[in-house]
Amino acid sequence: MTAADTRTLGTTGAPDGLPGVDAAPAAPARQPWRGRIFYFVGLILLALSLRHAVTGISPLLGRIGEDVALGAVGTTILGMLPTIAFGLAGFIAPAFIRRYGPARIAVVALGLGAAGTILRVLGDSPVGFLLFGLVALFGMGMGNVVGPPLVKRYFADRQATAMSVLTLMTQAGATIPAMLAVPMADAVGWRTSVASYAGLMILAALPWTLAAVRSGQADKAGTTAAAPAQKFGARKLFTNPVSLGGAIFYGMAALNTYAMLAWLPTIFQAQGLSEGEAAGMYSIYTFLTLPMALITPIIASRLKNPLLLGAVFPIASAVGYLGIIAAPGAGAVWAFVAGISGGAFPFAMVMFNRRTRTPEGSAAVTGFSLGIGYAFGTVGPFLGGLLSNLTGGWTVPLLVFAATAAVMVLGAALLSRDRTFEDVTTTSATAR
Numbered sequence: 001m002t003a004a005d006t007r008t009l010g011t012t013g014a015p016d017g018l019p020g021v022d023a024a025p026a027a028p029a030r031q032p033w034r035g036r037i038f039y040f041v042g043l044i045l046l047a048l049s050l051r052h053a054v055t056g057i058s059p060l061l062g063r064i065g066e067d068v069a070l071g072a073v074g075t076t077i078l079g080m081l082p083t084i085a086f087g088l089a090g091f092i093a094p095a096f097i098r099r100y101g102p103a104r105i106a107v108v109a110l111g112l113g114a115a116g117t118i119l120r121v122l123g124d125s126p127v128g129f130l131l132f133g134l135v136a137l138f139g140m141g142m143g144n145v146v147g148p149p150l151v152k153r154y155f156a157d158r159q160a161t162a163m164s165v166l167t168l169m170t171q172a173g174a175t176i177p178a179m180l181a182v183p184m185a186d187a188v189g190w191r192t193s194v195a196s197y198a199g200l201m202i203l204a205a206l207p208w209t210l211a212a213v214r215s216g217q218a219d220k221a222g223t224t225a226a227a228p229a230q231k232f233g234a235r236k237l238f239t240n241p242v243s244l245g246g247a248i249f250y251g252m253a254a255l256n257t258y259a260m261l262a263w264l265p266t267i268f269q270a271q272g273l274s275e276g277e278a279a280g281m282y283s284i285y286t287f288l289t290l291p292m293a294l295i296t297p298i299i300a301s302r303l304k305n306p307l308l309l310g311a312v313f314p315i316a317s318a319v320g321y322l323g324i325i326a327a328p329g330a331g332a333v334w335a336f337v338a339g340i341s342g343g344a345f346p347f348a349m350v351m352f353n354r355r356t357r358t359p360e361g362s363a364a365v366t367g368f369s370l371g372i373g374y375a376f377g378t379v380g381p382f383l384g385g386l387l388s389n390l391t392g393g394w395t396v397p398l399l400v401f402a403a404t405a406a407v408m409v410l411g412a413a414l415l416s417r418d419r420t421f422e423d424v425t426t427t428s429a430t431a432r
Contacts, residue, residue, distance in 0.1 A: 039154050042207025043147070043162065046106060047169030048176075049113060049204050050143045052197040053136045054082045056177030063190045067124060074126045081130065082137055083258065083378040089141025090371030096142075097363040098231065102149040103211035109146055110208070112139030114201040121191040139201075141374075145367045148352050149359035154211075159353055160301035167293040167346035175290070232364040232421075242355045242421040245414025246348060246369035249310065252408035253344035254377030256317050256401055260285065260338065262381035267394045268335075271328035281335040288339025296343035300350040310347055310412030314405035316340035321398040344408075348415070356421045365421050 057064070057078070065075060097105045116136025120129050147166050155162035177197065184193035237243045264285055268278035300306050320338025323330065348369065356362040387397040 036154060038207045039150075039211060040162070040165075042106075042204060042211075043150060043155075043166060044169050045200065045204030046110065046143055046147065046150075046208070047166050048173040049110060049197065049201045050140045050147075050170050051174035052177040052200075053113070053117060053133060053140060055174045056181050056194060056197060057133075059178060059181040060185055060190045060193065063185060064129070067190070068126050068129045069124075070126050070129070074130060077130055078133065080378060081134055083254075083374040085134055085137035086141035086144060087371050087374035087378070089138050090145055090367045090369070090374060092367075093142045093145040094232075094360075094363040094367035097146060097149055097367075098360045101212070101215055102146050102153055102359055102363065103208045103215060105142060106146045106150060106208040107205050107212055109139045109142035110201045110205040112136070113143065114139075114198040114205075117198040117201065118195050121195045141370075144370055145363060148349055148366045149363045150208075152353050152356070152362045153359045159350070160298050163297040163301065163346070163350050163353065164294055167297055167349055168290070171289050171293045232361070237364065237368045240421060240424050241414045241417070242419065242424060243365045243368050245411045245416075246352060246355075246365050247372035248411030249344070249408055249415050250348045250369040250373035250411075251376035252314065252404045252411060253341070253348065254373040255380040255383070255404060256341065256408075257344075257380070258377040259380035259384040259397075259401060263384045263388075263394075263397075264335075267324065267398070268328070268331055270394050271324060271331070273328070273331060277331070281331045284332060284335040285339040288336065289342035292340065292343035293346050296346040297350045300347050301354070305416065305418075306347070306351065306354075307413055307416040310344075310351075310416050311409050313341045313344035313347065314408035314412070317408075318402040318405040321402040325395055325398055351415045355415060355419065358422060361420070361422045 061070075061075060061078075064070065068074075070078065093105065093109075096108070113136050116132045116134070116139060120132035120136060123129070147170075148163070151159055151162040151166060181193060184196070188196075232240075232243075237247075265275075265278040265282045268281045269275060273281065296309075300309055303309055316337050316339075320334045320336075320341070323334035323337065327334075349366070352366045352369065353362050356365055384397045384401070387400060388394055391397070
């Protein structure tokens with residue numbers, strides 16, 4: 001946290017007199033929305049900007065491959081870039097958020113995303129397309145990390161509402177580009193289709209630029225000495241039960257989700273369904289992420305003990321996988337049940353804020369969990385394909401993924417216990 005941020009937090013804990021986080025863990029008093037609407041719009045636009053370089057590219061791979069000569073190797077690398085970039089950003093972004101504050105880093109994240117989005121379509125070099133794509137995705141990865149600290153700083157009195165909006169709009173930001181990619185490419189070409197989302201990112205940066213400017217003005221006008229922001233090293237992150245639980249939970253969720261996104265239609269076809277039927281089952285699974293992103297943050301924010309809710313998601317995955325094995329004829333049921341696990345990501349994002357007291361703590365836990373999580377997300381599709389090739393079917397892979405539910409429940413237990421990340425690190429990293 002910068003000196004400006006600390007001075008302007010005041011007794012309410014938010015810059016510029018906005019409600020935020022007290023040193024005490026008590027919930028902040030409700031404050032009016034007036035003065036924060038612009039930031040709330042910024043939160044919506046930020047969330048809508050965090051997935052277009054993934055879902056807006058996939059439907060256009062054929063056209064892109066022809067124009068920039070990606071080839072098989074380039075296409076494979078392109079598929080790996082999102083989880084790699086998001087994971088790297090998860091580890092790197094918290095230090096910058098602690099030093100400069102979340103508003104400034106939101107501007108940087110959106111700036112990198114916009115620049116990479118535009119530059120990647122300007123040439124015909126596959127190296128350039130991949131390199132600038134990595135820049136865009138890294139910016140989006142920073143946006144993934146900075147979202148919860150922004151909520152904690154500017155909307156700490158309304159975290160359930162703000163987190164619901166953040167997670168729902170992030171999912172919408174994945175769905176809308178996928179739907180519009182081909183129609184836009186048909187109308188204006190794939191380069192314009194891809195580059196157009198840079199405009200959204202520039203708009204999203206405007207509210208956070210204002211917040212950053214206000215913070216800088218407060219820094220010049222302030223006279224109160226700022227307390228240094230607490231630092232969280234790797235040893236504390238790996239041994240603190242809150243951050244460790246977040247990493248385990250998010251890691252297993254990513255392992256399963258990315259594996260299913262890669263292989264679920266193939267799995268259903270191997271169980272005897274037609275291509276069209278398998279696509280229908282896949283659409284049920286992916287659609288569930290929208291309602292789960294809406295309702296999960298609201299429920300998780302209100303439960304005194306959220307462990308039971310956290311356990312629902314891995315259990316739903318396991319039941320869905322076992323159902324596909326045992327009764328593939330009821331594929332729609334099992335796709336729906338497995339799709340409930342889509343609530344795992346918004347649940348984790350809510351808990352990153354519930355189990356931290358400060359924006360810096362939220363950034364540390366979020367970044368660490370996302371960094372570990374996306375590493376597992378990269379492994380998920382590879383593990384599923386490897387096990388299927390070795391065993392000649394999908395029963396063993398599904399059983400292995402079902403078994404990860406037990407590990408994920410353990411992560412939920414560590415993450416759900418009523419304690420705060422900062423307090424555990426200041427006493428004992430291995431505290432109960």
